[in-house]
Structures are given as structure tokens and as C-alpha cells.
Amino acid sequence: xxxxxxxxxxxxxxxxxxxxxxxxxxxxxxxxxxxxxxxxxxxxxxxxxxxxxxxxxxxxxxxxx
Amino acid sequence: xxxxxxxxxxxxxxxxxxxxxxxxxxxxxxxxxxxxxxxxxxxxxxxxxxxxxxxxxxxxxxxxxxxxxxxxxxxxxxxxxxxxxxxxxxxxxxxxxxxxxxxxxxxxxxxxxxxxxxxxxxxxxxxxxxxxxxxxxxxxxxxxxxxxxxxxxxxxxxxxxxxxxxxxxxxxxxxxxxxxxxxxxxxxxxxxxxxxxxxxxxxxxxxxxxxxxxxxxxxxxxxxxxxxxxxxxxxxxxxxxxxxxxxxxxxxxxxxxxxxxxxxxxxxxxxxxxxxxxxxxxxxxxxxxxxxxxxxxxxxxxxxxxxxxxxxxxxxxxxxxxxxxxxxxxxxxxxxxxxxxxxxxxxxxxxxxxxxxxxxxxxxxxxxxxxxxxxxxxxxxxxxxxxxxxx
Numbered sequence: 186x187x188x189x190x191x192x193x194x195x196x197x198x199x200x201x202x203x204x205x206x207x208x209x210x211x212x213x214x215x216x217x218x219x220x221x222x223x224x225x226x227x228x229x230x231x232x233x234x235x236x237x238x239x240x241x242x243x244x245x246x247x248x249x250x
Numbered sequence: 251x252x253x254x255x256x257x258x259x260x261x262x263x264x265x266x267x268x269x270x271x272x273x274x275x276x277x278x279x280x281x282x283x284x285x286x287x288x289x290x291x292x293x294x295x296x297x298x299x300x301x302x303x304x305x306x307x308x309x310x311x312x313x314x315x316x317x318x319x320x321x322x323x324x325x326x327x328x329x330x331x332x333x334x335x336x337x338x339x340x341x342x343x344x345x346x347x348x349x350x351x352x353x354x355x356x357x358x359x360x361x362x363x364x365x366x367x368x369x370x371x372x373x374x375x376x377x378x379x380x381x382x383x384x385x386x387x388x389x390x391x392x393x394x395x396x397x398x399x400x401x402x403x404x405x406x407x408x409x410x411x412x413x414x415x416x417x418x419x420x421x422x423x424x425x426x427x428x429x430x431x432x433x434x435x436x437x438x439x440x441x442x443x444x445x446x447x448x449x450x451x452x453x454x455x456x457x458x459x460x461x462x463x464x465x466x467x468x469x470x471x472x473x474x475x476x477x478x479x480x481x482x483x484x485x486x487x488x489x490x491x492x493x494x495x496x497x498x499x500x501x502x503x504x505x506x507x508x509x510x511x512x513x514x515x516x517x518x519x520x521x522x523x524x525x526x527x528x529x530x531x532x533x534x535x536x537x538x539x540x541x542x543x544x545x546x547x548x549x550x551x552x553x554x555x556x557x558x559x560x561x562x563x564x565x566x567x568x569x570x571x572x573x574x575x576x577x578x579x580x581x582x583x584x585x586x587x588x589x590x591x592x593x594x595x596x597x598x599x600x601x602x603x604x605x606x607x608x609x610x611x612x613x614x615x616x617x618x619x620x621x622x623x624x625x626x627x628x629x630x631x632x633x634x635x636x637x638x639x640x641x
Contacts, residue, residue: 190596194556194608199596209577209638210595210607216457216572218641250594 187211187223191249202246298519299385299461301329301529303403303507305356308346309536310636315345317363325640327358328530329379336373336470340366340495349503351404351438353518357505360467365498373470374486375495377504380641382571383420383460389447389511391419391461396447401463402515403441404506409497410435414466414487416475417445420459422484424451427475429488440506442515448480457571459641463509467502468495531567533640539580539624539633550605551621554585558613560620561598563606570602570639580633583609585618592622605637 186206190199201212202223211219222232229241273281276292283289307328316326319341322334326344334342340362347359358377366373390396401415410432418425426448430441454460466487475485494500506518521529552562560583566574581592590611598606609622624633 190594192596192598192608193559193610194561194598196556199598199608201597201600203596204575207577208579208595209575210597211575212573212597212600214573217575217639218572219575219638 186247187226188247189249198249205247293516295519296521297508297510297516298521299381299399299509299511300379300463300507301381301533302327302526303505303518304354304520304526305330305346305358305505306523307527307530309530309534311346313346315343317341317343325534328534330358331376331378331380331640333374333376333378333464336370340364340375342375342467342495347503349406350505351406351440353520354404354505357404357406357503360494360502362495362498362500366468366493366495369468369470369493369495371470371472373468374466374473375468376486377465377467379463379507380459381461381463381509382641383454383456383458386453386460386509387455389453389461391448392451392453394449396449397511398447398513399445399461400508400510400513400515401441401443401445402506402508402518403504404438405430405432405441406436406438406501406503407432407494408435408499408501409492409494411492412490413494414469414474414477414491415443416464416466416486416488418462418464418484418486419448419451420454420462421452422462423482424448424453425475425481425483425485426479427477427481427485427488429477429491438503444513446480450480451482461509465504466491468493528568532569532571534574534636534638535567536634536636537624550607551619554583554614554616554618554620556608557616558590559608559610560585560614560622561606561608562620562622563598563600563604565604566602566637570637571641572639573597573600573602574605574637574639576600576605576607577636577638578609578634580624581609581635582623583611583614584621584623585614587615587618588613589623590614602639 188203192199201210229243230237231240279292341364343361345359347357350357412429412431416425416427464486469487473486474489475481477488550562550564582589590613592609592611594610596608598608600606
């Protein structure tokens with residue numbers, strides 16, 4: 186599961202996402218493999234074994250605090 | 251007076267054959283080398299495409315063991331990825347070990363904790379290294395001029411037999427399974443495998459994963475391929491290899507891993523520790539608490555703004571492969587007066603070269619300078635900041 190972050194200084198949605206399982210802050214960089222996994226998750230995919238499996242139509246991150 | 255001279259026997263055929271022996275483009279220079287230094291001046295440096303091949307860098311665990319079970323995808327030693335899928339109740343312990351062959355001080359040790367005597371078809375237990383495309387672009391794979399690559403490593407196992415490995419591309423649409431044999435249990439043996447260059451497929455040549463290397467310690471039939479043949483799907487091992495995971499308490503150690511262009515295995519390239527660490531930090535680094543009661547400065551300072559948020563930054567130890575994922579624990583921020591715990595983090599214009607984070611907590615005063623501190627006296631969970639840009 187992922188959560189949107191709010192940039193309190195610039196008062197806008199931050200350019201990153203929080204992975205709720207470990208609190209990791211993931212930048213929206215296409216070369217970042219955690220971000221690649223997040224994009225797959227948004228599209229409803231999960232990695233099962235060595236394969237990507239579509240388990241839902243789409244996923245939605247939790248809103249920012 | 252007659253003088254008779256006796257000469258030793260002379261095999262003309264053998265001598266002529268040796269003159270025709272192939273010596274390659276650098277053979278003459280190598281044959282003329284009189285010292286080890288001369289040899290290295292011919293074969294060059296930075297040959298090894300594997301990072302942390304001698305298993306000396308362990309930023310994540312500092313030598314501590316990690317228990318892994320089914321569905322694990324994590325790093326133990328720097329750059330060394332552990333992939334386990336399925337296996338039900340099986341588990342293994344991974345650790346940096348001081349068990350090593352002559353010339354090395356460490357190895358990566360895999361110990362079977364709970365056995366899996368019956369692999370399902372889709373199961374796998376792997377040690378892997380993903381090599382960045384930039385570092386293997388000179389192999390030329392995916393084109394007609396593809397060069398062979400030579401993999402060499404030291405290995406030791408409590409179970410002798412035939413083991414499987416594989417190389418694949420990032421999309422896992424091309425793979426090359428192969429085998430090696432451990433001839434005797436509990437004895438270090440050096441293995442050398444020449445991988446023919448792949449003239450087809452798509453092989454990444456920049457910041458994505460260029461070549462994926464897998465050492466299988468038990469893989470099901472779905473991912474078994476024919477040894478020594480390029481396959482157009484993902485194979486992680488070869489048919490007929492043993493399943494180490496079937497033997498409880500079995501051990502497997504590996505070190506001295508080297509992958510180099512060409513079909514000759516040169517001696518393992520021992521890079522300076524600092525160089526090897528910097529190479530690892532392109533993909534991961536951690537800043538840890540020193541354990542002191544008052545904490546210590548992280549060295550990243552900034553300003554308090556936006557309602558108890560400190561925007562702080564600094565440079566990464568080396569430029570990273572990608573903008574890293576940041577994980578923190580046990581940190582505080584300090585504005586010269588208050589020092590609240592950090593309850594939230596986000597990235598603010600973080601780049602591959604520099605860290606820029608917003609950390610939030612209560613009780614700070616806007617407009618003051620703010621510093622991020624380690625919470626150094628947390629014995630159970632040492633304060634840290636980790637930056638991860640792994641492949």
C-alpha cells in the first residue's frame with residue numbers, strides 16, 4: 186500500500202510517495218525501481234513468482250494527512 | 251683429430267607446432283612479461299564487472315545474519331540480491347562469512363535452515379547480481395559483434411554435485427542457463443564459465459540492468475533450461491541440477507566473483523576497499539547512529555518552515571544511479587532549542603547527486619536553522635537514513 190505526501194512548505198502534493206509497509210519515501214523517478222513497482226501497483230499488478238499478474242483493475246494510494 | 255659433438259634430441263615437429271600456437275593480440279606481450287606487474291600492465295584494470303565480488307562490503311547488515319523465507323527479494327551484502335519464491339516453509343540464513351579461500355577474507359554464506367525436499371515448478375532460490383547497463387555495454391550483446399564474457403568465482407558447499415546458473419537480460423526475454431560442478435564437499439574450488447555473446451535480444455546499455463546473473467540453489471522445472479544454449483524466455487538454472495534446499499543445514503559459500511569481457515579468466519581484481527565501497531554507494535548507502543546518548547549531527551542542515559518542517563539537504567557520498575528511495579528511523583530534528591522526533595518525511599527536489607528532504611515533527615520555530623540528528627541511544631533500533639537506488 187502507498188500513501189500520497191503533502192509538501193507543507195510549498196503547500197502542494199509532494200513529488201514522492203510513501204510505501205506504508207516500511208515508511209520508505211519513493212521519488213517519482215522512472216529509473217527508481219521502487220517507483221516502477223508503484224506504477225505497476227497503480228495499474229493493478231502484483232508480482233507473483235517471476236511474473237506480473239493483474240489482480241485488480243487499478244489501485245489507489247491513501248490520501249495525504 | 252676427429253671431434254664428435256653429441257646434441258640432445260630435438261623434436262622438429264613439436265617445435266614447429268608450438269610456433270603455430272595461437273597467442274592472440276596480446277599474447278606476445280604476456281609471454282614477454284617477467285613480473286606480475288608486467289602482466290597487469292598488459293591485461294589492464296577495472297576488468298571486473300561485478301561489484302563487491304569479494305563480499306567485503308556489507309552496509310545493510312554489518313555481518314549480521316538474515317533469515318529469509320519464501321517470497322523474499324532483498325539485499326544481504328551490497329549488490330548481492332537474494333530472490334526466493336515459493337518453498338513453502340523452507341528458509342535459509344544469509345550472512346557475510348569469514349570462511350574464504352586463500353587471498354580473500356570474506357564470502358557470502360547461504361545456510362539451509364528449513365529444508366524443502368519437493369520443489370514446486372515455479373519455486374526458485376537464487377543469489378543474484380544485476381549489473382548496470384553502462385558497465386557491460388562493451389560486451390556488445392544484442393548485436394552481431396557481441397563479445398563472449400567469462401565468469402569466474404570461488405565456491406564451496408557441503409553438498410557436492412552439479413549446480414546451475416544463468417545470465418539474462420532485464421526484460422528476461424533472453425537467458426543463458428549453464429552448470430558448474432562442485433567436485434568435493436567443503437573444499438574451495440574455482441569455477442570458470444565462458445558465456446557466448448548474445449547476438450539477439452534487447453540488452454540495456456545505460457542506467458537500467460544490463461545483465462542479470464543468477465546462482466540457483468534450488469529451482470523448479472518452470473525455470474530450468476538446457477545448459478549452454480541461449481533461450482528466448484527466462485531460465486534461472488539448467489535441467490538436472492541439485493536442490494541444495496533439500497538438505498537441512500547444508501551450506502554454500504561464494505566469493506571472488508568476476509565477470510569480464512573475452513574468453514579468458516584473468517586473476518580476480520582486488521580493488522581498493524574505498525573504491526569498492528564507492529561503487530556500492532552508487533546503488534545504496536546508509537548513515538548510521540554512532541550510539542551516543544545525545545545523538546550526532548547527520549551533517550545535513552536546513553531551515554525550519556511550513557509549520558514544524560525542516561527542509562535539509564546534503565550531497566550523496568557519490569552520484570547515485572537513480573534518485574534514491576529514502577528510509578529513516580530514530581532521527582530527530584533540532585532548531586537550537588527543541589529536538590522533537592521526526593514523524594514524517596518527504597523528498598524535496600532530491601536528485602541523483604544530492605539529498606533534499608523535508609522532515610516533520612512538533613515544537614520547532616519557523617525561520618530557525620534546523621539540523622537532522624541521529625537518535626543515537628536507541629539500542630534496539632539504531633537511528634539511520636538509508637538511500638536506495640538499486641537495480
